[in-house]
Amino acid sequence: MTENDMATSQPTTASRSGDRHRGGEAVLEVANLSVDLSLGSGRYPVIEEVSFTVRRGEILGVVGESGSGKSLTALSVMRMLPRAANVVSGTASYQGRDLLTMSDKDITALRGDRIGMIFQDPMAYLNPLMTVGQQIREVLELHGSSKKDAQRRSIELLELVGVRHPHKRVNDYPHQFSGGMRQRVIIAIAVANNPSLLIADEPTTALDTTVQAGILRLLAQLRDHLGAGLILITHDIGVVEQICDSVMVMYAGRVAEYGSVSEVLREPRHPYTRALMRATPRLDAPIHRRLPAIPGRPPDVTSKPSGCAFHPRCPLVMDQCKTEIPPLANRNADTRHLVACWASDKPLPQTVFSAPAQAKSRGHVDGPPVVLDIAQAHISYQGRSRLWKQGEINRVVRGVDLQIPAGRALGLVGESGCGKSTLARAIVGLVPVESGQITIGGKQWVGASKTERLALRRTVQMVFQDPYQSLNPRQTIGDIVAEPLIVHDIVERRLRGRRVSELADLVGLSRSLLDRFPYQLSGGQRQRVGIARALAMEPQLIVADEPVSALDVSVQAQIINLLADLRDELGLAYLMIAHDLSIVRNLCEDVAVMQDGRIVERGSSDDIFRSPTHPYTRTLLAASPGSPWAEQFGGVAS
Amino acid sequence: MSQYVVRRLLGAVVVLFVVSIVIFSLLHLAPGDPASVLAGPDATQSQVAAIRHGLGLDRPAVTQYFAWLGHLLTGDLGTSYTLQRPISELIGQRFGSTLQLTAAAAILMVVFGLIMGVILATTRLRVIRQIIDWLATVSLALPPFVSGVILIFLFAVLWKLLPSGGDASLVGDPAAALRKLILPSIAMALPGAPVIARLLAGEIRRSLDNEFVLTAQSKGAGRKRIVWRHVVPNSLGPALIEVGIRIGHLLGGAVVAEAIFARPGLGSLLIQSVETRDYLLAQVLLMLAITAAIVMQLVTELVIAAIDPRIRLGAKA
Amino acid sequence: GSSGNSGGSGPTGGASSVATASATGGGGNNGAILRAGIPNDFLPSALLRFNPAQRPLHRTVYDYLLDREQDGSYKASLAKSWEWSADKKTLVLTLQDGVTFHSGRKFGADDVVFTLKTAAAPKSGVQVATILKKATDVKASGANQVTVTFDQPFPAYLDALAMIPIVDSTTYADLASGKQLIGTGPFTWKSWTPGSKVMMGRNDSYWQEGKPYIGGIEFSILKQSQAMLAALQSGGIDLAVDMLARDAATMQKDSRFAVTTTPGVDVYVGCSTQLKPMDDPRVRQAVAYAIDRKRIASQVYSGFAEPSCVVWPSETPGVTQQMVNHYTYDIDKAKSLLTQAGVAGTEIELAPSPQDPGFAAAADIVQFGLEQAGLKIKRVSITAADWPKRNQSYDLPQLWISWIALTVSGPVATLMAANPLTAKANTSHMTAQGYTDKVAAELGAQSADESKSAIADLTNYMLDQAFHNTMVQAQAPRVGVKGLTGLATDATLSLVATDAKLSK
């Protein structure tokens, strides 16, 4: 279903310049908010001295990697912190009244009436047993609407958030809605009573690029429509750039940098902000640029470094950083641009992050042999058959042609459910092709003998999306990497140990991790294990299904780089599935765009990103956050 | 929904058919037969043969099975070999007693189970939680034959407060019937209630940190409303399933309870019919017990489906 | 009396019909209803047979032609008198006149003929059919006279007559289902709730003038012994029939109750002489010595049993005290016999009959004794469903424990009908010439004296061969309230309430 069904007015670029809102009166002023988290092992500060202001009609973007305290900040404003977390100090004054100290009765009265909240996962946050109508009406009736009004208003609201046929849909249950539509229902609930403050916690993270654009557009509109203040939590700088007026960058529970979008993103001062921005692949950046990844990963609540929490990863680190926590200070006389860094005025040393020499851009090289050749592949799933009737057939892949030459990477993009994973699974032989051929290194899965299958397996391997469930939790990392070697007797016994270590080095895993269990590793490390396991089979082609979408931005960059390097080292070919165009653009020479089961456009990334021809490709590009094509093809701010 | 119901019903029918075959062959393959039982130990072979012929037991098994099935389907349960009376009548006479017992037990079990469950989940008093928790653990150890003996010893032998067994008609002599129901129904309900309570409590606690609870909070709903409107409905599932299974099994459990509390119900009739190889009677009673269990499961499945639109309207996983 | 309407409307049927019973029954003099508890349900489908289920029925709703006394003499009942012809080949029975069935129909010779013929038919399963078949012809030689003819003289025929209740030929069809039980007896069949209750009303037009004295009987079927005990103690019943011995023992101490017993029945350890090592008489005698009869009598039957080595009741003419005590509990003798036979330590199977819970306990004691004597015992359990079949096909393990109730009706009935002892083939597979001859002698006995010596002869032979090792003569205790008098038990162990009086 398309999300581009909002004919109503769009925010103008003018309304984006934060300055207008500097005038608007403050809806929410949070000062020195600190939250402790009591875990089994003790109490840890999880949010420290966070202060910010939201004005009428302003959108404040809150960015930061997972675990940086974004959600808890929001929840403490709503007085909805989990049992484990308690506010230790600070105020959050809403129109002069402190939300943190007011009586339960008062805060309950405000919730859903003056302050609305929008949550991340659209399914989980709706009560599966109540119709959306009931759930919208509940919030209305709780705050004094009559049943009749509530009924009428609920339909209005569905219409407002862009649900088609609201009269019918109002009596449907959540599971009958698509992800995007559910998110719209949640928004409808949040804005039902025209709140003056809206808090949205990653409202689009779980959604498709195109859907995401629609939701963001909707939020921008509502902001104008209600003139409410909006806190938009995200980990995607692109989103911030797109619709926020001001931005607060959080790291390890502290505000790293805070100011208007224009300033902060134009000239970021905090090394973390700068690193983050560079590490994020961008559609407008030079193509095939090697990503300047941030080394390491964000600290855990229970083990925050002393001084500036970022110092272990900081290129500008000074002794002072290790001991003293930098205050959040204004770095700019006339505008309000706050940074918490001792070295914020130093320039970043280019060397650290910039691309190493061998990161060459690849043009079309003629005549490398084709590893993967897909011809007119059709794949379909059959629903469960019953005694009396056949299960209905769901044609997922409908006639796909694709070739991947050795040593080259093909990016496969397309909206959720269009069949990307299915195709990938067919390539590695997990699902059978209905008709057409999938030829890998000259061999096919259909009718392959035992030895041929093994040969195939050793030609193509797969890297999975979710690093948390793609490793057997009951095996040590060493076993996981070694198992293929053992089962297929790839290297003789006495050399196996060495081979495993080599593989570890290859993917940049410290050997000391080999005797750990998966749950003891971070997401990035697990993804490296997954890659090492695949490499153990010494394949020529690796199918990677959204290999980084579950990772934090900084870690994401590390993995992308790793993949790029491996290609250069081992001459691997990739089929890289991603919903984030910028990643594809960064890694892959070729791009194929998929729309319900068909390849609608394909070619070298240079061409496609420069001049997309197929309308769907254009929508996709336009929808991608921070895409320069936004205006051109009717993205968010057009 | 209707399609869902139809599917479930068909399934149940198939199962019952298979079960009927199993029961039939089980009884007919096992040693001993009603003819020789009827004839008595001292009878001669010819006498037995004559009786067997009289009962039509010399026909091939398949014929007998389909004859039986045919009669079942036409609602004719047949006549007991040894008691020489219509089985429907025999069951009719005993059913009252067993129904009293199972119904009373079921009510006790469900009511206490659910109440304890909600208390367990919502109370802030650690003491109460622990007490109920302990009750649960201990009464798990009290299957009817254990609690029965204890109850009889205490209330009938030691304190002489309640009759040790027997039954009476609720219509004819309500007072006596109730007095005689107390001990056995408690004994039968005892193991079930705490299990249900725990399941419900656990589920409620889990639902309490479900995301949609946050949504409800963010709407400005109070704790009471959240618990009753959002959490409890979402928590009933597992408890209901357990209730269904246990009620379904009560009829079977009655066999033991009736043995201990000397109640002439279907249970004792079943044992008797099995011991005398009264094929038809035993078959019908076994079918009855199993059908009851299956039907109860079906009912609960449907109740849950009625509560949960995802099942009712067939959600895509 | 009102003819039996099958009042089977649930448990209520019993309770509500108490009132009606006393009302109609009360028509006569004092209408006290005797409330009796019995362990087994009624089994009308087997009415003509001799089995425990019939005990409350044969002498209440029905009458026999004759009654047999323990000493073997006969007493008139429906048959006023009986005459043997000179050649002892013809028997003429003269019936009471003025006897009517509960249906009001007049009782006559045809009913007797019908009953005897039905009982003799193969399908009937009646044990004594073998005796009845000895008669070549049974016919009505007058409205109240029946003539039976034989080709061999067979005086013991009377034993069978003292076991068969005379039924109403016209309603026999409804008997099996329990719908209508029509007899001439002192009580009328009113209603039956299988497994629960039976109501009997007073037969106001009973042929014995003025009897019965009580207004009716309400039988409650109490399978569980505790239930029966509780009912009696709580005053729920006035009489507990065939009460569990151990319960009766406890009741003896209670002054409110009086305990009577039935004549004893033979409880024995059977040996299958065809299976090794039971083919060796010494082994069988060893078994006989290894049985602790006293302990069985006191522990299993709580005193309601006489230790005895003889299958017949000790009053039976020809049986001496010395025979009764032939074998005493003597492990050493048993040991030496086994070692002589060279079978010490061999494994032997022992199966208690499931018919009575007491047998398992008795088996425990026997097993203990045998193991003391140096045999290995393997307990095999034969289900209640399987037991009859194994008996009928003479297929029992080396040792088993069971009973012969038929012995109370005299040796002839027993020897002709009881599978364990029948001469041609029996469960012990004891078909030695010696045995068959001695049995034949008893069956052919023409006079009391002949019979007496034949029994003595047979019994000694059996004691010597030890294939049927009687352990005790077990009695069934009956516990009634003190106010209950005149209750009797006949030679078929049936309950006789004709002269019973109940003062509450």
Place this chain on the structure above:
Amino acid sequence: MSTTATLPPVGPAQGEPSPDGRLLTRGLWGRYVQALRSARGAAGLGIVLVVVLIAVFAPTLLSYGAYEQGPDALTGPSAHHLLGTDEVGRDLLARLLAGTRVDLIITLIAVPTAAVAGTLLGLLGMLSRFVGALFQRIFDVLLGVPAVILGVAVAIAMAPGMKSVIIAIVLVTLPMFGRQAGTALAGQLPLDYVAAAEVLGFPRRRIMLRHVLPNIVDAIFVRIAFTMAQAITIEGGLSVIGLGIQSPQPSLGSMIKGGSAYLLTTPSYALAPVGVVILLVVGYTMVSDALNQAVLRK
């Protein structure tokens, strides 16, 4: 290898909490130790062990055997017979201990059998979807049948005794393991590590036994503890309706059956085994609770 230059520092060191907050020093089996160290677990295990030890070793201290008969029957507790004697003058204490042993043996044979067989049958879905589904359906049906009824069915098929009781227990409990394994399997199959194993070309049997099984083994152990308790109640139930252990062999159930007739005169006869049943069941239940808490709670 030039790539390693820009690689991140290695992950957390031993003892330091990992991303999801669990301590690294805790191995996979450590959770069982921890479970049995917990108050509940320790108590439960203690109870069971004490009962077992007494049942196994105490008889050597007794002056009477479980089958040894004497002249005085149904004497109440006395100096010679601490619990009194039964109807044929056997020492009740000796029989109680022997009966407990019988129950322990029965459960120790039946439950593991059911656990192994059930689990393997439940995992069949890994090898053949159809067969797996078929078995799951069968398990559902068996679970629908009340335990007693299954017991009766077994009693019809064969003479009652230790064998029939064991079979009955297996019949009742096997489907639970089977269903559990089936559901667990269904939960594991969609996980990518299974897909990964297939992509790596591991044989399905290896995937089933080396990868899936270890991941569902926790649930099985918890259920085993729980099933032990259940098995004891099944034996009791069957023996009480006379379809269980047969005389002269003692068992907790058959002693309760025998003794319930003498509640008036010799209460110890029935109440002693009742006590043991309660101890054992409570003990096992507590252990399974503890395991449940520590091992399954994610």
